[in-house]
Amino acid sequence: MRYPIMRPMLLWCVAVVVVWPASAEQPVTGGAAEPDRDRITQVSVINALLLGQFDGRVPFSGLLADGDFGLGTLDRLDGELVVVDGRGYQIKSDGKVVEVGPDATIPFAVVTPFDRDGELPCPAVDSLAELERRLDGVVGHPNNFVAVRIDAELAAITLRSVHPQSKPYRPIDSRADFQSVWKRENLRGTFVGIRSPRWAHGITVPGYHWHFLAADRRSGGHVLDCHLRGGTILYDVCGSWLVKLDESADFNGVNLSTDLGDELDRIERLRGGPADGK
Amino acid sequence: MRYPIMRPMLLWCVAVVVVWPASAEQPVTGGAAEPDRDRITQVSVINALLLGQFDGRVPFSGLLADGDFGLGTLDRLDGELVVVDGRGYQIKSDGKVVEVGPDATIPFAVVTPFDRDGELPCPAVDSLAELERRLDGVVGHPNNFVAVRIDAELAAITLRSVHPQSKPYRPIDSRADFQSVWKRENLRGTFVGIRSPRWAHGITVPGYHWHFLAADRRSGGHVLDCHLRGGTILYDVCGSWLVKLDESADFNGVNLSTDLGDELDRIERLRGGPADGK
Numbered sequence: 001m002r003y004p005i006m007r008p009m010l011l012w013c014v015a016v017v018v019v020w021p022a023s024a025e026q027p028v029t030g031g032a033a034e035p036d037r038d039r040i041t042q043v044s045v046i047n048a049l050l051l052g053q054f055d056g057r058v059p060f061s062g063l064l065a066d067g068d069f070g071l072g073t074l075d076r077l078d079g080e081l082v083v084v085d086g087r088g089y090q091i092k093s094d095g096k097v098v099e100v101g102p103d104a105t106i107p108f109a110v111v112t113p114f115d116r117d118g119e120l121p122c123p124a125v126d127s128l129a130e131l132e133r134r135l136d137g138v139v140g141h142p143n144n145f146v147a148v149r150i151d152a153e154l155a156a157i158t159l160r161s162v163h164p165q166s167k168p169y170r171p172i173d174s175r176a177d178f179q180s181v182w183k184r185e186n187l188r189g190t191f192v193g194i195r196s197p198r199w200a201h202g203i204t205v206p207g208y209h210w211h212f213l214a215a216d217r218r219s220g221g222h223v224l225d226c227h228l229r230g231g232t233i234l235y236d237v238c239g240s241w242l243v244k245l246d247e248s249a250d251f252n253g254v255n256l257s258t259d260l261g262d263e264l265d266r267i268e269r270l271r272g273g274p275a276d277g278k
Numbered sequence: 279m280r281y282p283i284m285r286p287m288l289l290w291c292v293a294v295v296v297v298w299p300a301s302a303e304q305p306v307t308g309g310a311a312e313p314d315r316d317r318i319t320q321v322s323v324i325n326a327l328l329l330g331q332f333d334g335r336v337p338f339s340g341l342l343a344d345g346d347f348g349l350g351t352l353d354r355l356d357g358e359l360v361v362v363d364g365r366g367y368q369i370k371s372d373g374k375v376v377e378v379g380p381d382a383t384i385p386f387a388v389v390t391p392f393d394r395d396g397e398l399p400c401p402a403v404d405s406l407a408e409l410e411r412r413l414d415g416v417v418g419h420p421n422n423f424v425a426v427r428i429d430a431e432l433a434a435i436t437l438r439s440v441h442p443q444s445k446p447y448r449p450i451d452s453r454a455d456f457q458s459v460w461k462r463e464n465l466r467g468t469f470v471g472i473r474s475p476r477w478a479h480g481i482t483v484p485g486y487h488w489h490f491l492a493a494d495r496r497s498g499g500h501v502l503d504c505h506l507r508g509g510t511i512l513y514d515v516c517g518s519w520l521v522k523l524d525e526s527a528d529f530n531g532v533n534l535s536t537d538l539g540d541e542l543d544r545i546e547r548l549r550g551g552p553a554d555g556k
Contacts, residue, residue, distance in 0.1 A: 045421075141525060243521075
């Protein structure tokens with residue numbers, strides 16, 4: 001053999017070529033592409049949405065990079081967004097459920113990589129308010145953000161979704177016909193909830209904010225009320241809060257310090273009218 | 279030659295070994311270890327600090343991982359923190375400047391990796407208020423966070439630092455002797471400024487917040503007023519805002535929704551007394 005040293009060198013080189021890429025790439029996939037799993041991330045500011053900033057700014061694929069669980073709305077305020085198990089569902093104002101594609105754009109949303117910090121059985125409750133009171137007693141952490149997932153058996157649920165808007169956009173007016181409301185009975189499904197601290201009012205929805213997706217993926221929406229028979233509650237206390245802002249003239253042209261607390265409460269918590277049974 | 283293919287293979291293998299690590303490592307250093315350069319990060323909530331949450335929670339080395347430029351305070355409210363060019367300086371209430379070590383802990387701070395989005399000459403101004411008015415006209419973006427660096431020639435500057443506190447901590451009381459104030463004349467140095475949007479009041483210091491470090495590293499502090507001859511202004515508009523929260527019972531035991539705006543204004547903007555010439 002003319003080059004006795006070449007055989008081990010060649011083997012070593014082949015080993016390097018085969019092994020190196022895998023080990024070198026590992027930190028990459030664990031790096032920028034992976035969010036901090038203890039972080040909750042929101043796109044935009046709730047007051048900007050209330051004031052008519054309905055243009056989608058972040059692609060749904062980008063939102064998923066920040067979390068597999070959460071809620072929001074879509075470009076032009078076209079329905080309610082539910083993100084669960086890394087998939088997105090758009091519940092349109094006619095009640096139809098459509099899976100969200102990676103290029104759909106998002107004007108407002110809150111997501112986190114869901115990790116279970118605690119689990120408990122879901123009590124039977126007659127109202128959403130009672131559910132929230134029970135949860136507060138267990139979850140604590142009033143100054144932290146908490147994601148709550150409930151896989152539930154329901155006697156009834158009152159849902160709503162919002163109508164898509166056209167430009168020029170106007171602020172959401174709770175007195176106008178901005179939503180459809182409907183009721184479903186005897187079903188199973190998943191509550192996607194975000195509880196935000198009171199001190200974050202004006203920036204996000206303070207207190208609990210619930211969206212819902214039926215187990216059969218055929219109904220869902222923003223939850224206005226519910227009657228639960230039972231289920232399982234999982235929750236995730238989040239250690240940090242990231243707010244993604246827009247540097248556009250549109251975003252910078254609105255007064256986000258306006259106190260819209262009463263308007264938000266009417267929009268997010270009260271039924272706009274009787275259930276229309278859609 | 280017995281293995282004619284081996285010479286080019288060997289060269290290729292050597293090339294892979296030499297070149298691959300550099301190219302493969304590039305995304306790693308741009309990954310988890312590197313913060314999003316357009317993000318501004320804060321430790322805790324300003325109302326928590328005002329209410330006496332003075333225990334350092336984040337090591338200074340961890341703060342630097344989120345940014346090389348910013349301001350804050352140290353464990354037990356022991357002085358003003360200036361972060362500039364990736365180094366930290368503690369300005370104690372007796373006026374002494376000490377470089378901050380990696381294990382020092384931080385109860386409240388705001389930092390960002392400083393990238394120049396804009397640059398302009400610093401005008402000669404008689405007051406901090408006039409400087410801020412001029413800056414607002416240039417920087418715009420009232421709903422975004424902006425980091426501002428001014429390397430300046432000063433006719434005069436009024437500075438303060440705060441006294442370290444002992445447990446049990448009490449809320450900062452602007453009527454009590456919580457700070458020392460002094461004045462320096464005819465010097466050069468760097469202003470480290472963070473401008474936060476008004477809508478973030480209660481969570482961070484709204485408007486401008488300025489700390490200062492003299493070029494000779496022998497004085498500094500929280501800026502109460504200044505008389506500038508000129509210099510250079512650099513600014514960095516930040517696209518997202520991360521708030522690092524504490525999950526402790528202490529943090530969750532205070533009412534962060536309390537309106538402390540007037541108290542904050544007295545603490546951050548007004549001189550506690552005449553300059554004592556230290």
